[in-house]
Amino acid sequence: MFVSQIKVGAIFVGWITCLFLLFIMATAGIIALVATNADIATVPVQISSFATMSLNLIIFLAVFAAFFAGGYVSGRMAALAGALNGAMIVITTAITGFFLVMFMGIVGKNLGIDLMDPVSKTISSFSVFLFIATVFALGGSMLGGRFGEGYVDRLDLSLGITKPGAAKLGSGKQHQAAKPATAKPQPTALKQTKQSPKKPGSKQTKKAS
Template identity: 35%
Template sequence: MTSAPNDPRPVTPNDQRATAPHDSRPMAPDPLEPAAPPATSGTTIRQDVVAKQKAQFGGMKFGTAFFGWLTATGAAVLLTALVAGAGAAVGLGNEADPAQTADAAAENASTVGLIGAIALAVVVFVSYFCGGYVAGRMARFSGAKQGIAVWLWALIVAVVLAIVAAIAGSQFNVLANLNSFPRIPVQEGDLALGSILTAVAIAIVSLGGAMLGGLAGMRFHHRVDKVGLGK
């Protein structure tokens, strides 16, 4: 109902709304009203959380890698003892030490041969896989880097003990007495081509095993994140 032009009654707000033309255009959003957050899936949330955690706690952890190196050294000693005990079957006898194995291979290749080399490679690989797994499981992130850190610990300890043995005598070459890997030959008679090639091969195999072990150690935490934060 609208007021006539000659109607003395005042125009009310209801009359104004009734006479106002209808606008079908959508209302513009209020700039002061906060926008609704975008919808995110469970995968996006998990990726964001893990990315923030990795940025904060990722990287190479030498503290955890030290315990990985201890694990690798202990596993090497145990597995070497098993190989030495089964020497008659694998052709190594009591010479599970890398330098002694290389010398025996040069003197009697038919006795040691390919089986002894494979057994030695398996011992080194499994030992450092265990060490890398422990470091990767403890550090949670950057599993390959934790494996490299385990390998660096082994290299640093081998260099330090080799220097000590060269200065104080071979009786201080602890790694040689333990048949642990890797170690650096410090006697002139040990610097044969076979020993050098064996040491290089051991270094490569141990590095690969440690890196793969570190990556495997991270998988447990990935499963935990999937359960807690969604797939």
């Protein structure tokens, strides 16, 4: 049931939108740090240790906004199961990150460089941060997907094409229109009975001629 509601094309476009926004926000953050003459080397330590809560909160909100936009695009394109298609953006990101780490490990082995050890240390040091960021990303993507799912309905309501409860009224009109359809054959039957006495008269006129 859930597999049939998953739209791969919508998820892919939403995922690309999310990555694009994350790239723009990360670039803007780096430019802001350079402009304020901040010590960029100490920023990862501050983020992992939650030394500056304001910086962590800005990052969490940026992640929420990016995944909300991606989920919105996915839900709007899918037009059904917006929360599910939005959540698939987070799952796609996690799967892509997993295969990227495995690819780095394979390349490191072929080059004789141990890349997995620093990656594992980085993940362990940022475990709490990554968990909270994942919660924000999942919430943003599901909320955005649910919001984007009803875009067409909200557009129709804003343009006045449909009104709340129009479906119920329409169904009632259909039932009302169906009743006269069953009653229409009665007048035709009466017409036939009215026209039937004329037949003998027509025969008499023929005989008289």
